[in-house]
Amino acid sequence: MTIRDTVSTTARSTEKLADGVYAIRHEDAPDAFPQGNTTVIVGEREALVIDSCYLPSSAQADVAQIRRWTTKPVRYLVNTHWHYDHTMGNGVYRDAFPGITIVAHVETRRQIAGYNPQWFEKFPTRGDQFRKAITSGKDGNGRTLSATEIAEYESALTGLEPVGREFQPLAARTDLTPDVGFDRELAIDLGGREVRLLHLGRGNTAGDAVCFLPSEKILVAGDLLDHPVPYLGGGYPVEEITTLEALGRLDAETIVPGHGMVLQGEGGKAYLGQVTDFLRAVVAAVDAEIHRAGAGSGKLGVVKAAVLASFPVVEWRDKFAGDDQEAGDFFEGFALDGAITAAYAAMWGR
Ligand SMILES: [Zn+2]
Numbered sequence: 001m002t003i004r005d006t007v008s009t010t011a012r013s014t015e016k017l018a019d020g021v022y023a024i025r026h027e028d029a030p031d032a033f034p035q036g037n038t039t040v041i042v043g044e045r046e047a048l049v050i051d052s053c054y055l056p057s058s059a060q061a062d063v064a065q066i067r068r069w070t071t072k073p074v075r076y077l078v079n080t081h082w083h084y085d086h087t088m089g090n091g092v093y094r095d096a097f098p099g100i101t102i103v104a105h106v107e108t109r110r111q112i113a114g115y116n117p118q119w120f121e122k123f124p125t126r127g128d129q130f131r132k133a134i135t136s137g138k139d140g141n142g143r144t145l146s147a148t149e150i151a152e153y154e155s156a157l158t159g160l161e162p163v164g165r166e167f168q169p170l171a172a173r174t175d176l177t178p179d180v181g182f183d184r185e186l187a188i189d190l191g192g193r194e195v196r197l198l199h200l201g202r203g204n205t206a207g208d209a210v211c212f213l214p215s216e217k218i219l220v221a222g223d224l225l226d227h228p229v230p231y232l233g234g235g236y237p238v239e240e241i242t243t244l245e246a247l248g249r250l251d252a253e254t255i256v257p258g259h260g261m262v263l264q265g266e267g268g269k270a271y272l273g274q275v276t277d278f279l280r281a282v283v284a285a286v287d288a289e290i291h292r293a294g295a296g297s298g299k300l301g302v303v304k305a306a307v308l309a310s311f312p313v314v315e316w317r318d319k320f321a322g323d324d325q326e327a328g329d330f331f332e333g334f335a336l337d338g339a340i341t342a343a344y345a346a347m348w349g350r
Contacts, residue, residue: 004322005228005261007330009034012058014065015262018216020193022069023256026058030159031126032152036086038062039220039256041213043190046075050211050220051258052089056166059089063096073097076188078197079104079178080222080258081205082111084119088167090176103188105199106181107207113177120171123164130157143333148326182209200224200247203240204231204258212250219252227260229320229331230275233338237279238346244276278316279339285311286343290350300344307340 008028015023020042026035035058039050047070052059066074074097079087082104093100104112129140130153137145145153170176180186186197196212204223211220223231224240224247248269255268263271289306293299313332320335321327 004324006324007034007229007260007327009259012061017218017254017256017262018213020070021213021216021218023262024062024065025261026053026055029055029058029163030156031163032156032159033163034085034259036080036083036223036258037256037260039211040066040069040074041190041193041195041211042070042072043193045072045191047072048076048078048188048190048195049074049093050078050256051080051086051222052077052093054085054088055163056089056092056170059092062089063092074100075190076100077102078209078211079108079112080209080211080220081105081207082108082115083205083223084116086222086258087112087116087176088119088170091170091173094175101180102178103180103182103186103197104178105207105209106183108205108209109178109181109207111205111207116176117171120167123160123167127157127160130154130160139333141333141337143337146325146329149329201239201243202236203243204235206236208243210247210250212252214251217251217253218256219247219250219254220256221247221258223258225255225257225272225275227257227263227271228324229327230278230335230339231259232279232335232342234342236346237339237343238283241276241279241283244272244279248272248276274319278320281311281316282307282336282339283343283347286340287347290344290347295350297348299348300341303344303348304337304340311336 010027012027013025017023022040024038028034033054035054036051038053041048077093077100090102133139133153134150139145184199188195198210208222208224210222255263285307289303293302317328317331320331
């Protein structure tokens with residue numbers, strides 16, 4: 001039986017991947033923000049956690065769960081990238097494990113210092129965006145929303161208040177940024193267990209880190225890989241192709257994506273290949289249309305319309321989403337649209 005993954009997650013779940021290695025999947029926040037997966041790796045001496053998710057209350061539940069799994073202290077927290085849904089729980093880990101070191105790629109460290117404190121200021125504007133979408137029936141890109149999507153915006157609007165309340169105490173904190181930045185690779189020994197942190201190139205962000213356990217053949221990919229639909233709302237799609245190719249060369253049998261279910265065996269590599277192929281197709285189509293549209297930076301609209309007119313949208317939608325309406329809408333409205341926009345941004349200036 002094929003298990004069908006979904007883009008929204010309604011329940012929290014945990015999974016043991018090997019002795020002392022666990023993945024936690026979080027339910028979406030009440031304001032509809034998806035929460036990144038968290039991975040826990042326990043060595044003989046100490047433990048390492050990858051990504052602190054979005055809601056401090058979810059991170060607190062994770063810490064309680066980790067304490068049931070092990071009495072060893074969490075000595076390292078890795079942030080795979082700066083996005084709020086992977087980092088806003090950092091403070092919970094600081095409080096729970098005073099000796100902790102937060103590690104990230106140098107660029108991610110810089111971005112968390114720059115972007116994350118702004119979230120507290122930007123947060124109230126989310127309500128304005130939601131209300132605008134509900135009233136106009138269109139998303140930020142002008143796409144008409146389905147009845148289901150409008151209902152989701154309405155539910156997210158009521159969820160803003162409790163989420164905002166959770167973030168309030170974080171606004172004054174100055175200890176949420178990673179302590180240590182690495183450039184290409186950092187090997188950490190947790191006691192009888194080697195963890196390799198790697199930056200394989202830019203992709204989802206400028207500072208994506210992945211975590212690889214060579215003995216257990218487990219790869220924690222962050223948002224370089226999300227299931228069942230890639231999160232390609234921005235980033236560096238041209239370089240991401242090379243980054244994903246490098247990811248595919250790691251000898252992994254289990255892949256923990258940034259969002260979605262843990263992928264096992266050949267299925268994980270096949271899905272990684274599918275995402276890479278999709279990016280290749282988008283980048284090639286945008287490249288061709290930039291030539292046709294002519295030089296300059298103001299042709300995004302023309303290029304996007306031309307790409308969408310010829311791109312096999314239905315075929316790709318079907319590969320990622322099948323007959324799942326929500327996943328299909330997410331693919332078209334977020335992944336495809338975002339990949340075209342980001343590819344244009346990367347390639348117009350030639
Ligand atoms: Zn994410």
